[in-house]
Amino acid sequence: MKHTISVLVENRFGAFNRVATMFSGRGFNVHSISIGETEDQDISRMTLVTSGDDQIIEQVVKQLNRLIDTIKVVDLTGQPRVERELALITVFYQKGTRPELTNICDIFRGKIVDINNRTLTLEITGPPDKIDAVINVVTQYGIKEIARSGTVALKRGEQSKIQPKIFTTKEKDKVS
Amino acid sequence: MKESRQKITGADIFFECLRKEKVEYVFGYPGGAVLKLYEKLYDVDFLEHILTRHEQGAIHAAEGYAKATGRVGVVLVTSGPGATNTVTGIADAYMDSIPVVIFTGQVPTKLIGNDAFQEADIMGITRPITKHNFLVRDVKELAETIRKAFFIASTGRPGPVLVDLPKDVINSVCEFEYPEKVEIRGYKPTFIGHQNQIKKAAEMLKKAKRPLLYVGGGVIMSAGTRELALLAKENNLPVTMTLQGLGAFPGTDPLSLGMLGMHGTYWANQAVNSCDLLIALGARFDDRVTGKVESFSTKSYKVHVDVDPTAIDKNVIVDLPIVGDVKHVLAELVSEMDIHPDLQDWWKQINHWRQECPFEIDAHDGKLRTQFVIEKISEKTRGEAVIVSDVGQHQMWIAQHYQFVHPRSHLTSGGLGTMGFSVPASIGAAFGVKDRPIISISGDGGFQMNIQELITAVAYKLPIKFFVINNSFLGMVRQWQELFHAEKYSFTDLSKSNPNFRKVAEAFGLAAFSTDNPKEVEPLLDEAFAINDRPVFIEFKVVKEDMVFPMVPAGASIGDMMTKRLNPKTMV
Ligand SMILES: Cc1ncc(C[n+]2csc(CCOP(=O)(O)OP(=O)(O)O)c2C)c(N)n1
Ligand SMILES: [Mg+2]
Numbered sequence: 001m002k003h004t005i006s007v008l009v010e011n012r013f014g015a016f017n018r019v020a021t022m023f024s025g026r027g028f029n030v031h032s033i034s035i036g037e038t039e040d041q042d043i044s045r046m047t048l049v050t051s052g053d054d055q056i057i058e059q060v061v062k063q064l065n066r067l068i069d070t071i072k073v074v075d076l077t078g079q080p081r082v083e084r085e086l087a088l089i090t091v092f093y094q095k096g097t098r099p100e101l102t103n104i105c106d107i108f109r110g111k112i113v114d115i116n117n118r119t120l121t122l123e124i125t126g127p128p129d130k131i132d133a134v135i136n137v138v139t140q141y142g143i144k145e146i147a148r149s150g151t152v153a154l155k156r157g158e159q160s161k162i163q164p165k166i167f168t169t170k171e172k173d174k175v176s
Numbered sequence: 177m178k179e180s181r182q183k184i185t186g187a188d189i190f191f192e193c194l195r196k197e198k199v200e201y202v203f204g205y206p207g208g209a210v211l212k213l214y215e216k217l218y219d220v221d222f223l224e225h226i227l228t229r230h231e232q233g234a235i236h237a238a239e240g241y242a243k244a245t246g247r248v249g250v251v252l253v254t255s256g257p258g259a260t261n262t263v264t265g266i267a268d269a270y271m272d273s274i275p276v277v278i279f280t281g282q283v284p285t286k287l288i289g290n291d292a293f294q295e296a297d298i299m300g301i302t303r304p305i306t307k308h309n310f311l312v313r314d315v316k317e318l319a320e321t322i323r324k325a326f327f328i329a330s331t332g333r334p335g336p337v338l339v340d341l342p343k344d345v346i347n348s349v350c351e352f353e354y355p356e357k358v359e360i361r362g363y364k365p366t367f368i369g370h371q372n373q374i375k376k377a378a379e380m381l382k383k384a385k386r387p388l389l390y391v392g393g394g395v396i397m398s399a400g401t402r403e404l405a406l407l408a409k410e411n412n413l414p415v416t417m418t419l420q421g422l423g424a425f426p427g428t429d430p431l432s433l434g435m436l437g438m439h440g441t442y443w444a445n446q447a448v449n450s451c452d453l454l455i456a457l458g459a460r461f462d463d464r465v466t467g468k469v470e471s472f473s474t475k476s477y478k479v480h481v482d483v484d485p486t487a488i489d490k491n492v493i494v495d496l497p498i499v500g501d502v503k504h505v506l507a508e509l510v511s512e513m514d515i516h517p518d519l520q521d522w523w524k525q526i527n528h529w530r531q532e533c534p535f536e537i538d539a540h541d542g543k544l545r546t547q548f549v550i551e552k553i554s555e556k557t558r559g560e561a562v563i564v565s566d567v568g569q570h571q572m573w574i575a576q577h578y579q580f581v582h583p584r585s586h587l588t589s590g591g592l593g594t595m596g597f598s599v600p601a602s603i604g605a606a607f608g609v610k611d612r613p614i615i616s617i618s619g620d621g622g623f624q625m626n627i628q629e630l631i632t633a634v635a636y637k638l639p640i641k642f643f644v645i646n647n648s649f650l651g652m653v654r655q656w657q658e659l660f661h662a663e664k665y666s667f668t669d670l671s672k673s674n675p676n677f678r679k680v681a682e683a684f685g686l687a688a689f690s691t692d693n694p695k696e697v698e699p700l701l702d703e704a705f706a707i708n709d710r711p712v713f714i715e716f717k718v719v720k721e722d723m724v725f726p727m728v729p730a731g732a733s734i735g736d737m738m739t740k741r742l743n744p745k746t747m748v
Contacts, residue, residue, distance in 0.1 A: 010362065013311065018303060025304040055489060062486040068308040068328060071362045 207254025209281025271591025394458015
């Protein structure tokens with residue numbers, strides 16, 4: 001089963017490498033890794049998508065924790081979370097297929113961000129399965145290249161207790 | 177008000193830090209990138225630098241020192257080849273959780289990445305084999321980094337920490353301030369075992385009919401041997417130890433079942449398989465211990481006490497994990513045990529196994545055998561020496577036949593199985609321990625892997641006993657070839673290509689002896705122990721084709737031990 005793990009690491013030379021080395025050294029799967037700065041300039045957030053049975057995932061989390069440069073490790077799987085990936089997909093088009101592609105792009109709420117006489121580039125954002133769906137649909141037109149960012153994810157913010165409960169559910173509906 | 181401090185060089189800061197850490201010995205080897213440090217070292221009087229003859233010798237010596245004393249071993253080497261020569265020892269220290277700090281020289285920061293002369297990416301190379309490593313990029317970070325390095329190496333589950341020191345950092349100046357405390361937000365090593373979990377373990381132990389303590393090196397590292405003895409003795413519990421756990425509990429005590437695992441005792445392994453409660457203490461369920469995991473101790477409720485959470489549920493799923501310092505957990509367990517279990521039947525069973533399959537030594541043909549030599553050494557030293565073994569058959573025979581009575585007495589490369597460990601590690605041990613004999617025991621193969629360090633022992637007049645068990649073979653490999661590889665003795669026969677060991681040792685300046693006669697063993701040992709102003713060498717020429725038994729073949733379950741040769745052949 002796939003797991004999305006969020007790791008806060010020291011924003012320091014080699015910290016990313018340490019995580020990557022640990023994964024390859026221990027033979028853990030990595031489907032994607034993304035890393036970027038956070039609200040605190042000394043800390044970076046890595047989002048890892050990995051897979052394995054429960055025992056392996058438990059080891060992944062423990063081994064991540066064991067690294068000196070990791071500050072916090074959270075397995076977001078099964079928790080309320082927002083998960084997004086960005087993909088740029090360059091697809092071949094012909095005269096007749098261009099409207100179809102534009103239409104597909106609209107359905108998935110993507111954007112066309114580049115175009116020339118043979119190809120156009122879609123920008124799609126969403127959970128990884130949505131990206132997979134888009135790729136599936138446009139494959140028949142001929143894909144030239146794909147760039148995927150890897151997943152980034154955050155736990156959904158918990159509502160503060162003083163706010164009325166009804167507001168919470170509404171708010172939830174809105175963002176989902 | 178902050179007093180303004182004088183600015184001093186990185187090199188001065190380096191030694192001030194070592195002074196603050198109360199470092200007694202630095203094992204090292206000079207070179208271009210660390211010349212400035214060696215310039216200062218010339219006048220340093222609060223620590224002693226030990227010059228080995230190879231950087232691998234330096235790191236193993238530091239490991240030996242650390243393992244024998246519990247203090248941090250310190251290594252100083254130059255960049256490039258100096259640094260890469262320590263890699264085997266770093267991996268060794270990582271596998272066996274030995275606290276060492278390795279300082280490597282590095283090319284100037286501006287040249288890093290340029291394939292400069294004697295540049296090696298030692299940070300990249302050692303990342304997977306260190307507990308942590310640091311590249312110091314600015315002299316302002318030097319003191320704090322060194323403080324952190326010692327802190328990380330020596331706390332929690334100990335391990336090697338490398339500090340890479342670019343030449344320009346050592347040469348630049350800044351004010352020196354040694355931080356009293358270190359704050360590393362991603363590293364909080366002190367764990368106190370969970371009280372309820374400990375209570376639960378005690379309840380299980382009170383009810384157990386067939387309990388067993390499975391003791392690893394963690395008990396020694398946490399200095400918990402006194403608490404272990406209390407728990408075992410007050411409750412009449414059988415104790416089995418791993419290779420690294422030997423010495424945690426006296427091998428001479430009737431409660432000791434000796435070692436478990438691949439070459440463990442028959443009765444220990446039977447007990448593991450039949451127990452109803454297995455309490456693992458500072459051990460990690462290594463594959464050499466468990467054999468086939470699926471059939472490992474299937475009838476038992478398993479409690480696992482370890483300071484390292486990653487050790488838990490890694491190889492074997494346990495029922496009750498207790499993450500915490502083993503000494504502390506043991507002390508709590510002792511005080512929780514107000515009722516003691518009745519284990520009469522269990523002991524009857526264990527003693528039956530003891531008689532069923534004792535160690536067999538074929539001593540009737542008048543030929544010299546390793547087991548006999550080890551037993552004599554054990555008797556002569558009353559189990560109180562520091563034994564530094566190498567890797568191979570002799571290592572297993574030492575584990576089986578030397579009756580260790582003190583912790584920190586059995587120094588061996590367990591996790592990595594590094595041939596060439598013994599000679600240099602014994603040198604480090606000899607600096608750390610002065611009140612007990614230090615005995616290095618190697619095979620004829622491994623002895624040649626760091627033989628150059630004999631001169632280090634001679635130069636420092638260390639009274640180490642260097643013993644070589646010469647079976648003219650890479651014996652352990654030969655054993656596997658006989659058992660599992662169609663008796664193809666491929667490149668393991670050294671009988672025509674070994675040097676004359678006695679002459680080699682003599683040339684290095686040791687008092688040197690050699691024998692193949694069992695009757696000469698005791699007198700020679702007496703002679704060796706009488707010499708205490710320099711190292712002594714004895715070669716024991718033993719039978720060539722002996723095998724270590726009992727044995728659990730790799731991948732078999734530990735209940736299925738081979739206890740003797742399948743097709744007994746005439747020995748050479
Ligand atoms: C550095 C290294 N290389 C190879 C091995 C594989 N190996 C394990 S035991 C052994 C034979 C050791 O022979 P010897 O030192 O003569 O000891 P004996 O088994 O004969 O007692 C070898 C080659 C190893 N453990 N370490
Ligand atoms: Mg040999």
